[in-house]
Amino acid sequence: MNEQPIIAITMGDPNGVGPEVAAKALARHEWGALSRPLLVGDAKVMRQALRLVGTAMTLHRITHVTEADFRSGTCNVLDLDNPDPTTLEPGAFSATAGRASVAYVRTAAELALQGRVDALATGPINKAALRAAGIPYIGHTELLTAMMGDRVTEEQVTTMLATRGLRVVHVTRHVPLAEVPALITNERVLQTIRVTYRGLEQMGLPQARLAVAALNPHGGDEGLIGREEIEHISPAIDTARQEGIDVQGPIPADSVFFRAIEGEFDAVVAMYHDQGHIPIKTHDFAHSVTVTLGLPIVRTSVDHGTAFDIAWQGKADETSLVEAIELAAQLAQRRRLA
Numbered sequence: 001m002n003e004q005p006i007i008a009i010t011m012g013d014p015n016g017v018g019p020e021v022a023a024k025a026l027a028r029h030e031w032g033a034l035s036r037p038l039l040v041g042d043a044k045v046m047r048q049a050l051r052l053v054g055t056a057m058t059l060h061r062i063t064h065v066t067e068a069d070f071r072s073g074t075c076n077v078l079d080l081d082n083p084d085p086t087t088l089e090p091g092a093f094s095a096t097a098g099r100a101s102v103a104y105v106r107t108a109a110e111l112a113l114q115g116r117v118d119a120l121a122t123g124p125i126n127k128a129a130l131r132a133a134g135i136p137y138i139g140h141t142e143l144l145t146a147m148m149g150d151r152v153t154e155e156q157v158t159t160m161l162a163t164r165g166l167r168v169v170h171v172t173r174h175v176p177l178a179e180v181p182a183l184i185t186n187e188r189v190l191q192t193i194r195v196t197y198r199g200l201e202q203m204g205l206p207q208a209r210l211a212v213a214a215l216n217p218h219g220g221d222e223g224l225i226g227r228e229e230i231e232h233i234s235p236a237i238d239t240a241r242q243e244g245i246d247v248q249g250p251i252p253a254d255s256v257f258f259r260a261i262e263g264e265f266d267a268v269v270a271m272y273h274d275q276g277h278i279p280i281k282t283h284d285f286a287h288s289v290t291v292t293l294g295l296p297i298v299r300t301s302v303d304h305g306t307a308f309d310i311a312w313q314g315k316a317d318e319t320s321l322v323e324a325i326e327l328a329a330q331l332a333q334r335r336r337l338a
Helices: 018-028 043-053 095-113 127-132 140-147 177-183 186-202 228-242 253-261 273-284 319-337
Strands: 006-010 036-041 058-062 074-079 119-122 158-163 166-170 209-213 246-251 267-270 289-293 299-302
Touching (some): 006 018, 006 319, 018 043, 018 074, 095 119, 095 127, 158 273, 166 253, 166 273, 186 209, 186 289, 186 319, 267 273, 289 319
Parallel strands (some): 166 267
Antiparallel strands (some): 158 289
């Protein structure tokens, strides 16, 4: 019996690069030795994507996981049959595409909760399309957290960005920069440190070494350039140390990521979105992925958006999705053995 984990790969926004990178990723590898990939999306759209990239893979449309054929050269598509391809507009956001992309995520997550698949690797969705569709979530993490019900709280879930030689977790994510300082509280910083530490344990890194980035230039310069380090970040770090977590900081952001890349730390806790995203994507954009920490299911994702400017042109790079699928399989195997 093939015991490799089944990875549900969501197609992403049909108007973006999600279908294309999924087609390229599935055609690029002999996945059988590592995982059994199952695409959750729309068969009509994926048939077009397979033609676009020129692969010889055979599309196998299914309506239930048990119908999947995991032999080499087969692209299994759990078909939700939701967008009409004739109504789609490659490179544009639309409510139709937004609703479809969320349906793929919901279906894949429900399958994971039911134990029918072992992990999720999600394609890119578009925030403007979600808004147009009336979806009250700004991204995957918020949607998946809400789906978990009382299994987890919002504070227990966060997103890690990971690439070769660097991992970053954020205290705040999709909020305007002007609102960030008020959100840097002792409680938020401490909870992020805890979630990061536990997440690294689940990823096979016990006793991880963490660093916490400062919010202000020069770490606040003893309060001359801001007091968040004194009033909130340092106290959170002190509490985490008392709990046995190996954590240092606050360290100025202009040096902490370099130190992590050099091997001094296993992960960095960043204060806001771009503080963490910029070093990850500068260091190794193509291989970067995201991992949602704190969920009762395994979820990884590409670390790029819908890229409407190059959608359906055959130009999109599938490397991030390949990395996400591989990491999802590794984490799923680790959970099986835990």
